[in-house]
Amino acid sequence: MRRLGTLFLGLLFMPLAYSQSATKPSSAPPPAQTTRPAGSSANQATDDYKIGPQDVIRIDVWKEPDITRTIPVRPDGKISLPLVNDMQAAGLTAMQLAKNIREALTKYITEPQVTVTVTEINSQRVFVTGEVAHAGALNLLPGMTVLQALSSVGGFTQFARLTKIYVLRSEDGKQVRHPFNYKEAVKGDHPEQDIMLQPGDVIVVP
Numbered sequence: 001m002r003r004l005g006t007l008f009l010g011l012l013f014m015p016l017a018y019s020q021s022a023t024k025p026s027s028a029p030p031p032a033q034t035t036r037p038a039g040s041s042a043n044q045a046t047d048d049y050k051i052g053p054q055d056v057i058r059i060d061v062w063k064e065p066d067i068t069r070t071i072p073v074r075p076d077g078k079i080s081l082p083l084v085n086d087m088q089a090a091g092l093t094a095m096q097l098a099k100n101i102r103e104a105l106t107k108y109i110t111e112p113q114v115t116v117t118v119t120e121i122n123s124q125r126v127f128v129t130g131e132v133a134h135a136g137a138l139n140l141l142p143g144m145t146v147l148q149a150l151s152s153v154g155g156f157t158q159f160a161r162l163t164k165i166y167v168l169r170s171e172d173g174k175q176v177r178h179p180f181n182y183k184e185a186v187k188g189d190h191p192e193q194d195i196m197l198q199p200g201d202v203i204v205v206p
Helices: 002-023 093-106 146-150 183-187
Strands: 054-060 069-072 077-081 085-088 114-120 125-130 136-139 165-171 174-180 202-205
Touching: 054 077, 054 093, 069 077, 077 174, 093 125, 125 146, 146 165, 146 202, 165 183
Parallel strands: 125 202
Antiparallel strands: 054 069, 054 114, 077 085, 125 136, 165 174, 165 202
């Protein structure tokens, strides 16, 4: 009889214990979530970037779908838009160009709201030559270094002298060599060799 009473009490309190364990909040933090801003791109320019020929820009005019568009900058540095026709874009930042477009549109639209975004940088390039799988020109992304550029050429040939790579740069009208040791760079040794590239730089892999 005592055993039956013990069993009855156990069955009575079992649902309560299960309910408490199921509803108890976990002390572990929720899994981290990584979000990327809409419209972000590896090729997007920084705020101080100056637009160049062949760059692609996105022009958004609020509540004006006929003017809003994505267009390339012509080789002459200009763009064409409805109402304002030709306008200089090369040499300006996105904010400066947006201001100029806004001022031009005020003749036709009341208080136009204009946003300009550089979506593709094609005007600034660096070059990789020598013992690499795919020699040629690369679009210069903001902050690109020698090591980052070399990671885009498909690897080296068997004859590449990885400790003798150099960057050929024009400085004050002269060609200057900046040495780069690939083997040291991938190990993290001498990080000062992994310089930030500039437009027109040539990476030579002998």
